[in-house]
Amino acid sequence: MDEPHDTTEPHPDVPAADEPGADEPTADEPAVDETLLPQLVAVLTARWRDEGGRLCVGAPKRRLLESLRVEPESLEFLLHKLADQAAALGLELRDYRKAGDTWCCLTAVHGGPNELAERDQGVLGLVIHLVRKSGRRRHASMDEVREILVGREYLTEHQLQTILRRLDYHGYIRRSRGTVRLDCRTTLEFDEAAQKEIAEQAKALIL
Amino acid sequence: MASRKRPEPADDAQVLSRLWEIAHKYQRSLQRGDVVPLGEAEGDRRAVAPFGERLHTTTERNLDGITYRSLAEMQVRRDTRRLLSNLPGSLRLRRLGFEVAVRARPVVFMHGSGPLRALGLLASVNYQTEQVETLPEAAALLHELDESEHRVAMRDVDEAELERQRGEVKQRLVGRRFARGELAGSLSSSEADLLSQLSRRGEVAVVVRGDGSVEIRHGGARRRAGRTVAVAIKPRRTSRRDG
Numbered sequence: 224m225d226e227p228h229d230t231t232e233p234h235p236d237v238p239a240a241d242e243p244g245a246d247e248p249t250a251d252e253p254a255v256d257e258t259l260l261p262q263l264v265a266v267l268t269a270r271w272r273d274e275g276g277r278l279c280v281g282a283p284k285r286r287l288l289e290s291l292r293v294e295p296e297s298l299e300f301l302l303h304k305l306a307d308q309a310a311a312l313g314l315e316l317r318d319y320r321k322a323g324d325t326w327c328c329l330t331a332v333h334g335g336p337n338e339l340a341e342r343d344q345g346v347l348g349l350v351i352h353l354v355r356k357s358g359r360r361r362h363a364s365m366d367e368v369r370e371i372l373v374g375r376e377y378l379t380e381h382q383l384q385t386i387l388r389r390l391d392y393h394g395y396i397r398r399s400r401g402t403v404r405l406d407c408r409t410t411l412e413f414d415e416a417a418q419k420e421i422a423e424q425a426k427a428l429i430l
Numbered sequence: 431m432a433s434r435k436r437p438e439p440a441d442d443a444q445v446l447s448r449l450w451e452i453a454h455k456y457q458r459s460l461q462r463g464d465v466v467p468l469g470e471a472e473g474d475r476r477a478v479a480p481f482g483e484r485l486h487t488t489t490e491r492n493l494d495g496i497t498y499r500s501l502a503e504m505q506v507r508r509d510t511r512r513l514l515s516n517l518p519g520s521l522r523l524r525r526l527g528f529e530v531a532v533r534a535r536p537v538v539f540m541h542g543s544g545p546l547r548a549l550g551l552l553a554s555v556n557y558q559t560e561q562v563e564t565l566p567e568a569a570a571l572l573h574e575l576d577e578s579e580h581r582v583a584m585r586d587v588d589e590a591e592l593e594r595q596r597g598e599v600k601q602r603l604v605g606r607r608f609a610r611g612e613l614a615g616s617l618s619s620s621e622a623d624l625l626s627q628l629s630r631r632g633e634v635a636v637v638v639r640g641d642g643s644v645e646i647r648h649g650g651a652r653r654r655a656g657r658t659v660a661v662a663i664k665p666r667r668t669s670r671r672d673g
Contacts, residue, residue, distance in 0.1 A: 268540035428526045
């Protein structure tokens with residue numbers, strides 16, 4: 224399951240920054256090395272590819288535990304500390320499920336440019352609509368996408384294939400056996416409300 | 431005014447039933463993305479119009495409000511479709527791209543190499559940001575401008591060269607009388623500028639005579655004592671020396 228869900232709720236063990244003694248560890252707090260925070264930021268904002276060649280967004284908690292060599296409680300504490308500090312920079316710590324692991328990454332709160340051209344994003348908008356329309360199947364058929372975009376002369380077949388490959392390359396969609404699915408980067412960058420609005424726009428503008 | 435197709439409902443129950451029917455019809459159409467034709471929607475609006483006086487409870491008025499809102503939403507959808515039908519497909523796709531872009535809250539990548547090595551089929555994707563290339567037409571135009579004899583080349587100011595040119599202007603003009611148009615025609619832009627400088631320095635005096643003609647004389651304190659007027663000319667002579 225690739226559905227992301229937010230974990231930006233304040234941790235009960237983390238005192239608010241303006242409370243007295245906020246910087247002093249209490250008896251309940253695990254002993255953590257806060258110099259690990261910059262390393263954590265580096266790991267969560269690194270871009271890399273897995274063995275299958277898919278773009279990976281952030282890092283799985285399991286690997287964070289292995290590489291930082293800390294206890295799970297300490298990692299949770301560090302992540303919540305990071306979430307508090309990231310919020311001041313307009314960033315948000317998110318976690319999501321992927322391939323049986325919980326992954327963490329940082330996203331922008333107020334939007335910003337991404338790596339796609341306008342036309343690529345238009346195709347992504349249409350795919351979002353078709354996937355939502357498919358209900359529980361949660362995928363769009365390639366034939367349907369082709370029929371709309373190529374059949375109605377929005378794009379040529381070559382342009383469509385290039386754009387789909389680019390979306391696949393950047394981790395927005397997954398193509399397999401004549402179907403297109405939304406990959407975790409799309410569900411991370413576009414929440415439920417945004418996807419609903421995009422689907423409505425796609426219906427009005429393209430269909 | 432009642433709808434032409436149906437007689438006006440006789441009692442309040444029929445009014446509510448008819449309102450409910452119309453509200454439902456538009457809600458369903460909006461959900462499905464259908465557009466109700468203008469003639470049919472206008473008929474429904476006329477059918478609903480007289481019901482307002484026969485609605486008493488808050489629930490009935492709410493139902494009336496929902497019906498009107500549905501009619502309005504359908505009107506907006508119909509107008510939008512009509513306007514969009516005139517837009518080319520590429521623009522509509524770009525517009526959708528814009529709608530997607532403004533709703534994105536992108537994942538932050540700060541570390542790692544920018545261009546990641548792609549595998550398999552993905553290797554053929556050109557993932558680089560689109561480059562703004564110089565259009566061939568623009569390049570040709572620039573080349574043509576460079577070659578043009580009217581193009582003013584940038585060069586360093588050489589004071590000795592300027593002084594020499596001032597001397598030339600002085601030698602050529604002093605002691606002569608011109609009609610104003612004639613003077614403009616005999617000067618290039620840079621020569622007019624030099625004449626202005628010479629006049630300001632007091633090395634020459636540009637005397638405007640009663641008949642409107644202009645006489646260039648040697649300067650001096652006596653010349654500067656006269657009444658000063660501004661002489662504006664638009665130099666028309668072109669010179670290879672300018673280029």
